[in-house]
Amino acid sequence: MSNLEYDPHLYTGNLDHREDHAPGDEPEESAGHWVLNSNLGLGFSIVLTAAAFYLAGSHLIWGPAVPVALIVLAIAQMGVHLVYFLHVTTGPDNTNNVLALAFGILVVFLIVAGSIWIMGHLNQNMMPMDQLMDMRR
Amino acid sequence: MSQVDLPATIDAIRRVREDPHRLGHRGHGPEGPVVGAGHGRTGPASKRIVVGYGFWIFLLSDIIMFSCFFATFAVLRGSTAGGPTAAQIVEMPRVGLETGALLLSSYTCGLSFAATNARSKLWTQVFLLVTGLLGLAFVAMELQEFISLAGRGITPQRSGFLTSFFGLVGLHGLHVTVAGMWLATMMAQVQLKGFRREIIHRLICFNLFWHALDIVWIGIFTIVYLMGVTA
Numbered sequence: 001m002s003n004l005e006y007d008p009h010l011y012t013g014n015l016d017h018r019e020d021h022a023p024g025d026e027p028e029e030s031a032g033h034w035v036l037n038s039n040l041g042l043g044f045s046i047v048l049t050a051a052a053f054y055l056a057g058s059h060l061i062w063g064p065a066v067p068v069a070l071i072v073l074a075i076a077q078m079g080v081h082l083v084y085f086l087h088v089t090t091g092p093d094n095t096n097n098v099l100a101l102a103f104g105i106l107v108v109f110l111i112v113a114g115s116i117w118i119m120g121h122l123n124q125n126m127m128p129m130d131q132l133m134d135m136r137r
Numbered sequence: 138m139s140q141v142d143l144p145a146t147i148d149a150i151r152r153v154r155e156d157p158h159r160l161g162h163r164g165h166g167p168e169g170p171v172v173g174a175g176h177g178r179t180g181p182a183s184k185r186i187v188v189g190y191g192f193w194i195f196l197l198s199d200i201i202m203f204s205c206f207f208a209t210f211a212v213l214r215g216s217t218a219g220g221p222t223a224a225q226i227v228e229m230p231r232v233g234l235e236t237g238a239l240l241l242s243s244y245t246c247g248l249s250f251a252a253t254n255a256r257s258k259l260w261t262q263v264f265l266l267v268t269g270l271l272g273l274a275f276v277a278m279e280l281q282e283f284i285s286l287a288g289r290g291i292t293p294q295r296s297g298f299l300t301s302f303f304g305l306v307g308l309h310g311l312h313v314t315v316a317g318m319w320l321a322t323m324m325a326q327v328q329l330k331g332f333r334r335e336i337i338h339r340l341i342c343f344n345l346f347w348h349a350l351d352i353v354w355i356g357i358f359t360i361v362y363l364m365g366v367t368a
């Protein structure tokens with residue numbers, strides 16, 4: 001790789017705090033900062049995972065509410081991973097990352113919710129399978 | 138910073154002389170970059186940012202592919218065609234172990250990048266190895282699950298639910314397998330090439346990939362396994 005390309009590392013010996021940052025990367029380079037982030041991420045994740053597995057196997061909360069609780073815990077844990085493992089922040093150096101993520105989440109939501117919605121209606125409006133079979137005879 | 142940007146410094150002269158197009162040449166003085174992002178006059182971003190951001194876009198497209206499999210599973214979860222339901226094929230202890238292995242591997246992967254930032258080759262390798270072994274344990278447990286299910290006649294051909302189950306979980310397992318091969322490659326590259334800039338860029342991308350796989354697994358163990366058992 002050419003050394004001619006501009007890279008703040010090369011010219012100043014450290015990351016430029018004024019630049020954008022890709023996910024998984026931060027201007028802070030001290031190992032302690034990264035270890036702390038990993039520890040916090042692991043701690044929160046263990047609590048959220050344990051809560052999810054416990055709720056799924058217990059009658060602590062009202063039965064029909066369990067799936068909702070599980071989804072809330074899952075989304076919370078995804079947030080924990082984004083913040084502590086992927087180092088996505090709300091700072092101005094992360095605007096591009098967050099916008100791309102928001103678009104990704106929008107598409108995921110459209111695909112999943114749209115599929116469930118459309119197929120649910122299709123199932124309701126479709127003739128029951130045995131009648132369909134009778135018609136074909 | 139201000140010293141570097143003075144036109145008379147050796148670095149600045151070298152930078153201008155070596156690159157006739159002055160690509161990425163930062164402005165200096167009152168015209169210099171402003172705190173924040175998206176200022177075109179500061180020139181193109183460094184390779185480290187372009188590579189990481191490009192990989193981020195790839196990851197999001199990968200997650201969109203997973204969302205199609207999730208949507209299929211959500212639609213077909215009740216179409217068991219008289220075959221086994223989710224509650225009948227899930228072994229909770231195994232899922233718990235798998236989740237633990239993957240979460241711990243995500244943790245050691247984060248630690249390996251902390252070691253990379255500290256430029257410690259030994260600890261980078263140690264944590265990458267632990268990450269790889271945990272990933273291997275995960276794949277082995279999943280493979281064992283699939284084999285034991287197949288032994289009981291529970292295969293993707295049995296019902297729509299099972300097709301979507303094996304498709305979604307299998308796609309994730311395939312990702313972890315491929316990521317494990319990438320991890321082995323990265324360990325060899327770190328060992329032989331050291332912490333060159335392009336190697337660090339690859340390590341950033343690998344970290345992103347591994348953590349993204351753990352995020353997808355959160356969706357799988359919640360929607361497929363836990364909600365399958367409670368439904």
